[in-house]
Amino acid sequence: MQNGITKTSVRTLFLVLLIYLPIQYAAVGVVGYYDAEPWPAFVFPGFKSVYVYGDGFEITRTVFDVETLHRQRSYDMSPQELFPEIPLSQIPGFVRTHFSDEEAVQSISREGAEWLRDKSADIAGFEPHAMHIIELTEQYIHTESGPRLQMALETGRITILF
Amino acid sequence: MSLKDSFDNRIFNTFSASAEGLALLRIFSAIFILFFLIPGSGMSHFAYLSTLPADFYAPPPGPLRLMESFPSLSFFQVVHTVLILSLLAMLLGYHTRWASVTVGLTILILQGFIYSVGKVNHEIVVPLVPLVMAFSNWGAAFSVDAWRNKFSIKPESWPVMVLAIFIAFMMFTAGFPKILGGWLDPSTQAAQGHLFNQFFIRERQALLAGWAAGFDHVIFWEILDWATVLFEIGFIVALCKASWFRFFTGLAVLFHFSTMMTLNIAFLPNFLAYAVFLNWDKFYNSVHSFYSKRTGMRGEKSARKTHYMITGIFILLLLPVQWMSSRNLGLSNSDLMLHEFVLVTAAFVLVLFLALQKTVRLFTAESSD
Numbered sequence: 001m002q003n004g005i006t007k008t009s010v011r012t013l014f015l016v017l018l019i020y021l022p023i024q025y026a027a028v029g030v031v032g033y034y035d036a037e038p039w040p041a042f043v044f045p046g047f048k049s050v051y052v053y054g055d056g057f058e059i060t061r062t063v064f065d066v067e068t069l070h071r072q073r074s075y076d077m078s079p080q081e082l083f084p085e086i087p088l089s090q091i092p093g094f095v096r097t098h099f100s101d102e103e104a105v106q107s108i109s110r111e112g113a114e115w116l117r118d119k120s121a122d123i124a125g126f127e128p129h130a131m132h133i134i135e136l137t138e139q140y141i142h143t144e145s146g147p148r149l150q151m152a153l154e155t156g157r158i159t160i161l162f
Numbered sequence: 163m164s165l166k167d168s169f170d171n172r173i174f175n176t177f178s179a180s181a182e183g184l185a186l187l188r189i190f191s192a193i194f195i196l197f198f199l200i201p202g203s204g205m206s207h208f209a210y211l212s213t214l215p216a217d218f219y220a221p222p223p224g225p226l227r228l229m230e231s232f233p234s235l236s237f238f239q240v241v242h243t244v245l246i247l248s249l250l251a252m253l254l255g256y257h258t259r260w261a262s263v264t265v266g267l268t269i270l271i272l273q274g275f276i277y278s279v280g281k282v283n284h285e286i287v288v289p290l291v292p293l294v295m296a297f298s299n300w301g302a303a304f305s306v307d308a309w310r311n312k313f314s315i316k317p318e319s320w321p322v323m324v325l326a327i328f329i330a331f332m333m334f335t336a337g338f339p340k341i342l343g344g345w346l347d348p349s350t351q352a353a354q355g356h357l358f359n360q361f362f363i364r365e366r367q368a369l370l371a372g373w374a375a376g377f378d379h380v381i382f383w384e385i386l387d388w389a390t391v392l393f394e395i396g397f398i399v400a401l402c403k404a405s406w407f408r409f410f411t412g413l414a415v416l417f418h419f420s421t422m423m424t425l426n427i428a429f430l431p432n433f434l435a436y437a438v439f440l441n442w443d444k445f446y447n448s449v450h451s452f453y454s455k456r457t458g459m460r461g462e463k464s465a466r467k468t469h470y471m472i473t474g475i476f477i478l479l480l481l482p483v484q485w486m487s488s489r490n491l492g493l494s495n496s497d498l499m500l501h502e503f504v505l506v507t508a509a510f511v512l513v514l515f516l517a518l519q520k521t522v523r524l525f526t527a528e529s530s531d
Contacts, residue, residue, distance in 0.1 A: 005297065005318075007170070007174075010173065010174075010320050011169065011170070011173070013324070014169075014173050014320075014323075014324070014327075017324065017327060018327070021327070021328075021331045022331075025331075025335055028335075031223050035223050036220075036222050036223060036280075036282075037222055037223075037282050038222055038223040038224050039221075039222035039223070039224045039226070039274060039277055039282045040224065040270060040274070040286055041224075041282075041286070042286060042290075042328055042331065042332055042335075043284065043332055043335040043336075044284050044332040044333060044335055044336035045284045045336060046335070046336055046338070046339030046340060046343070047336070047339075047340065047352075047356055048339035048340050048342060048343025048344075048345070049343060049352075049355070049356075057354075057355055057358050059358060059359050059362055059363055060363075061362075061363050085206065085207055085210035085211075086279055087283075087497070088364050088366075088497040089281075089283055089427075090276075090277075090279060090280075090281040090283060091281075091364075092281070092363075093279075093280050093281025093282075094218075094279045094280045094281050096280070096281075097220045097279075097280025097281065098217070098218060098220065098280060107217075108217045109215065109216070109217050111215050111216075111217070112215040112216075112217030112218065115214075115215045138362070140358065140362070142378045145376070146375060146376035146378075147358060147362075147375060147376075147378075
């Protein structure tokens with residue numbers, strides 16, 4: 001062959017590839033379990049979660065609620081509203097990474113908190129005193145006219161004071 | 163046949179490639195990436211990333227952990243500019259191999275930072291296609307390199323097999339977790355659950371999403387669960403024959419079309435990889451013979467004109483789609499972009515056409531026997 005690529009080097013490449021791909025997949029699983037999905041990696045999304053059980057299904061959403069002191073004014077916004085430039089496909093992962101546990105939220109720096117305050121103030125139209133990151137679990141049931149919300153429960157709340 | 167011969171046969175001869183066919187693929191890929199697949203879809207996304215506080219820099223495990231925050235906007239501007247210039251070089255076939263490799267690497271860099279907000283998207287096929295196909299000598303025809311007679315080398319088809327292995331394996335990685343996650347359990351309907359999740363949480367409610375959300379038929383959704391898993395796992399088996407792999411690629415297009423219509427997810431990056439498995443040689447030969455018949459022109463000149471004509475058609479078809487999509491014309495109730503809808507639908511129609519053509523040919527052959 002030409003351009004310095006011999007048949008032997010192509011054969012070697014294929015053998016390396018056939019060994020490497022399963023190993024990297026195993027590594028993605030292990031690293032993903034203990035830390036986060038590594039990148040670059042040669043995997044497609046698994047979408048393995050199952051949300052539908054019996055005659056209903058359950059989904060979880062996050063709401064950012066900002067308020068003034070003594071809650072004279074408040075405003076609820078979706079993650080998409082607060083982070084408009086983050087693609088919708090990345091929003092759930094972004095929220096899970098940065099806002100799903102107390103420790104991660106409380107470790108947000110002064111600069112980070114001010115950024116959140118300024119962005120949410122622009123949207124809400126007032127200077128917020130606090131931001132509540134609320135996790136809502138919604139249960140839907142199937143009806144003849146389509147899925148209907150049966151119950152919405154607040155299953156988590158983390159607060160940032162500005 | 164010895165094991166070595168059999169292995170050689172599989173990697174070197176499963177797919178065939180001509181210089182002209184590969185050149186068309188190169189031109190199509192460059193235009194497709196240039197118009198639709200540049201990471202971030204414009205500088206505003208990178209401007210946003212560069213203003214995010216370091217708190218929100220959460221790179222995935224890998225090389226991007228060497229950084230502590232998002233780079234400045236000027237860094238993104240430089241990488242973006244290098245990407246555009248490399249794409250133009252790839253399109254024109256100027257130092258094609260280096261241009262293709264640079265396209266792949268710059269896309270990897272931009273994608274890496276986009277995914278450093280805490281969520282990786284699975285679009286690695288976009289850089290993978292130019293990186294792998296760089297070694298197919300897809301600049302051997304209809305290129306500045308060929309014109310300057312810089313190299314006169316034969317095209318290689320083994321990179322197409324490399325891509326096939328990547329795609330089949332990555333499809334397997336999509337199917338395998340579904341088995342572990344319970345997609346094959348008849349008491350749960352996973353595809354329906356994902357539909358609800360997209361419909362209610364992400365508000366992806368365009369096209370047939372509303373109808374699908376109201377379609378509560380357990381057997382239908384369960385069949386869909388099984389079909390999805392079998393299709394994704396089955397890609398590995400399809401590596402045995404080029405025709406099987408093309409068949410599965412066609413199924414993939416149908417799968418993505420149905421996903422787009424119901425979940426409003428297009429997976430457009432995958433279509434760049436699927437396009438590699440189109441029969442570009444046949445496409446070139448058909449257009450060339452049509453052009454030769456119409457103009458009476460023969461030889462090198464006719465080949466060159468055919469190439470200009472096909473490039474022009476690609477641009478004329480894709481540019482208006484890109485232009486309309488960039489102005490947010492079209493879809494509402496979803497984040498699905500107009501170009502995604504148009505291109506995935508066009509691919510769907512093409513697959514139906516090819517399937518019909520194949521069926522007619524099969525019937526004609528049978529009746530003549």
